[in-house]
Amino acid sequence: MQRFLILLILTLLSFGMTGQSESTDQDAFFLKDIYTQSLSKSKAYHWLDTLCRTAGPRLSGSQASYDGLAYLEAVLSDMAFDTIFHVDCMVPRWHRGSHTLDLEHKGKAIPTRSTMLGNSLGTGGSLVTGDIIEVLELDSLAGMADQLKDKVVFFNRPMDPSLVRTFHAYGRAVDQRVFGPSRAGKYGAKAVIVRSMASQIDTIPHTGVTVYEEDAIAKIPGIAISTYDAEVLSDYLDNGSVQATISSTSTPLPDTSSYSIVAEIKGSEYPDEIILVGGHIDSWDIGQGAHDDGAGCVQSIQVIETLLALDYKPKRTIRCVLFINEENGLNGGKSYAEYSNANGEYHLAAIESDAGGFTPRGFSCTADEAVFIDKLRNLKTFEPLLEPYDLYLKKGGAGADINPLKSQNGLLIGLNPDSQRYFDYHHTAEDKIEHVHPRELLLGGAAMTSLVYLIDQHGL
Numbered sequence: 198m199q200r201f202l203i204l205l206i207l208t209l210l211s212f213g214m215t216g217q218s219e220s221t222d223q224d225a226f227f228l229k230d231i232y233t234q235s236l237s238k239s240k241a242y243h244w245l246d247t248l249c250r251t252a253g254p255r256l257s258g259s260q261a262s263y264d265g266l267a268y269l270e271a272v273l274s275d276m277a278f279d280t281i282f283h284v285d286c287m288v289p290r291w292h293r294g295s296h297t298l299d300l301e302h303k304g305k306a307i308p309t310r311s312t313m314l315g316n317s318l319g320t321g322g323s324l325v326t327g328d329i330i331e332v333l334e335l336d337s338l339a340g341m342a343d344q345l346k347d348k349v350v351f352f353n354r355p356m357d358p359s360l361v362r363t364f365h366a367y368g369r370a371v372d373q374r375v376f377g378p379s380r381a382g383k384y385g386a387k388a389v390i391v392r393s394m395a396s397q398i399d400t401i402p403h404t405g406v407t408v409y410e411e412d413a414i415a416k417i418p419g420i421a422i423s424t425y426d427a428e429v430l431s432d433y434l435d436n437g438s439v440q441a442t443i444s445s446t447s448t449p450l451p452d453t454s455s456y457s458i459v460a461e462i463k464g465s466e467y468p469d470e471i472i473l474v475g476g477h478i479d480s481w482d483i484g485q486g487a488h489d490d491g492a493g494c495v496q497s498i499q500v501i502e503t504l505l506a507l508d509y510k511p512k513r514t515i516r517c518v519l520f521i522n523e524e525n526g527l528n529g530g531k532s533y534a535e536y537s538n539a540n541g542e543y544h545l546a547a548i549e550s551d552a553g554g555f556t557p558r559g560f561s562c563t564a565d566e567a568v569f570i571d572k573l574r575n576l577k578t579f580e581p582l583l584e585p586y587d588l589y590l591k592k593g594g595a596g597a598d599i600n601p602l603k604s605q606n607g608l609l610i611g612l613n614p615d616s617q618r619y620f621d622y623h624h625t626a627e628d629k630i631e632h633v634h635p636r637e638l639l640l641g642g643a644a645m646t647s648l649v650y651l652i653d654q655h656g657l
């Protein structure tokens with residue numbers, strides 16, 4: 198009786214009084230079963246808790262990254278996969294070391310909370326001193342060339358708070374962190390301070406990758422300060438000069454070998470059409486990588502856990518992929534695509550979760566222009582079945598690790614959770630298990646499972 202009522206409600210919500218078909222009824226029932234199983238029995242939060250507490254921060258090439266890989270492979274090995282294998286790749290390694298940042302205005306010390314940018318060079322432990330000059334745009338540097346020599350350049354353009362989707366604000370501000378040290382070094386600056394990529398004013402510094410471009414003349418250190426400290430520093434600069442003194446033992450280390458993990462269930466009818474679910478197992482070294490991206494890894498495993506618990510036999514090949522080295526190189530995503538292309542594979546769909554373990558809102562997708570309109574139209578036919586779970590389907594970004602698969606002409610899909618709190622934790626010491634809500638995490642995995650099921654049943 199209860200099942201009948203659920204079916205009735207779901208189908209009425211989705212299609213009005215008409216349009217019910219037998220397969221739609223089956224799909225609606227199965228999606229309900231996915232959510233029931235996920236929300237009452239999934240172990241995904243337990244896996245994430247164990248990963249965060251036992252492996253901890255998992256920077257590529259670190260012992261913790263191998264510990265994390267080994268733990269999640271053990272979790273996968275307890276499930277009925279047909280095969281589990283590694284795709285090897287080389288990864289860069291980086292040692293954060295220790296650093297100091299002292300700011301002084303008219304003989305008075307200004308306290309700051311700071312962290313070295315990932316992949317930054319240090320000062321070899323010696324002190325580097327310079328007057329701070331505030332800059333808002335990378336493009337402004339050329340016009341200020343004669344003012345930058347021996348200075349410490351302070352990039353202070355905030356993430357735009359008027360943008361509702363915080364990833365858009367991040368995308369428009371992060372050039373300062375990624376290219377700031379490389380570009381300022383060309384004009385003789387001694388070091389760079391970057392305003393943290395955060396959505397709000399707080400005292401938490403955010404690390405993240407900085408890149409020294411090939412034509413970088415001088416590789417100078419980059420440090421992030423919290424948004425609160427950036428506001429304070431900017432106020433002091435309005436009233437006179439501020440001197441920075443920096444020391445850092447950060448240093449790159451030789452590349453080393455690592456791997457991504459692939460676990461596969463062969464499809465019974467269309468084994469050559471692969472549906473991938475994945476996240477990246479590496480993280481920055483100052484938090485536990487709970488939201489970024491332990492959450493995406495355990496949600497991807499939850500997809501398989503749920504389908505197996507429901508005794509589902511996929512028509513298409515389903516792969517769970519845990520990528521290494523998203524944060525500072527993307528060598529896991531690149532090497533996986535190379536492996537896949539070399540084997541003539543076709544990913545019909547790849548779904549990545551790498552935007553935090555928050556309440557899912559829907560999915561955004563992209564593909565090669567040649568196939569995108571048709572694939573999106575086909576995907577959109579699932580919308581009425583997902584609508585009861587408050588999930589949309591739209592055009593947009595998918596995921597850094599799966600992007601290299603675009604040339605296979607399948608659909609690349611990203612899980613879109615609520616983004617409002619993501620940049621409170623992203624790349625910080627606060628990205629830890631205490632900030633992941635178990636139910637929100639499981640809802641994300643259930644959303645991914647639902648989409649995998651629908652694509653497996655109906656294709657694209």
Ligand SMILES: [Zn+2]
Nearest residue numbers: 489490523551
């Ligand atoms: Zn990530």
